[in-house]
Amino acid sequence: MKTVAKDILELFFPHICHGCGVPLLQNEKHLCLTCHYELPLVNEASSLESSLHRILYGRMPLLEGAAFLYFQKGSFVQEILHAFKYEGAQGLCEHMGQLMGMQFNKNGFFNQADYLIPVPLHPKKERKRGYNQAAILAKGMSNATKIPLNTSLIARNQFTESQTKKSRFARWLNVSSVFEVPPEASAQLRDKHIVLIDDVITTGATLEACAKPLIDLGAKISVATLAKAQ
Ligand SMILES: [Zn+2]
Incomplete structure (x- = not known):
């Protein structure tokens, strides 16, 4: 419809x-x-050699990677993602996070993780929308997996223009320095296993940029997304 x-x-x-x-x-x-x-489940056999590893290959060390659903233009997964962003569907968003966590539990993924960290939205955008959809997904996933949610270890520090019409290189330039670890959190990251959460992975540029400062401080990074392009 x-x-x-x-x-x-x-x-x-x-x-x-x-x-x-x-x-x-x-x-x-x-x-x-x-x-x-x-629901078009991705359901890969391993989170240690996943399609997310292929997307992020050579760009960052990735421990585990898993996407919950396939995303296609015009599919109802697109409707769901749209609803997250523009219709304030926080209940739906948390529900999807819970389903995603249940599926990953079933697969035995991320069971050694210390924290779930949602990719931060720019504060201006979050104020406008009223919430960060990645944080609500992570809340649902945390309910299902019992992995604690932590939103204090990374922050987003400058406004970036909309990503949608940019090339991969331009996107990388656009996001490569926008995430930083607050000084008070920098001593808490060594050897921590962190699962970064986002709603959708396309080129992986945002996840790569968000992972970098965490990796620099000694964290091991996994990535979980609600959807990935087919
Ligand atoms: Zn229906």
Whole structure:
């Protein structure tokens, strides 16, 4: 369903499926049963040699990597990601984080991790949106995995323009120095296993930039995303 039409429908019928727009039954939350069944799971056998390792190959040392869902243009995973960013669907976002954590538990991924750290949004953007969708995903994942959420070990320090229309190199330049570890946190990172959380991985430039200052201070980095391009 077209997003605008769905937005208008939602004004009148708030309990509709974020994936396909059908009214939800009383025991359904955020997504209908059909959409839950049809989630396009990535479900790779190993988090030590994953498709995220191929994306980030040669750019950063990666311990474990896993994405929960495949993302395609026009798919309902795109609807879900859109809802996170523009419709304030925090309940849906936390729910997806929980499902993602349950799947990774089942696969035995990230079970030695010390912290989940969401990739920070720029404070201006976060104020405008009211929340950081990666932090809400991480909260849901933390509920399911019992890995503590930590949002105090890395911060974002300058405004970057929208990433969407830039080449990989331009994106890298754009984000390569925007993340930093607050001075009071720098002694807490040595040998810590940190799972960076983001909603979607495309080129990996943002995750690479966010990982760098943590790696420089001795942390071991894993990456988990809700979605990845197919
Ligand atoms: Zn549905």
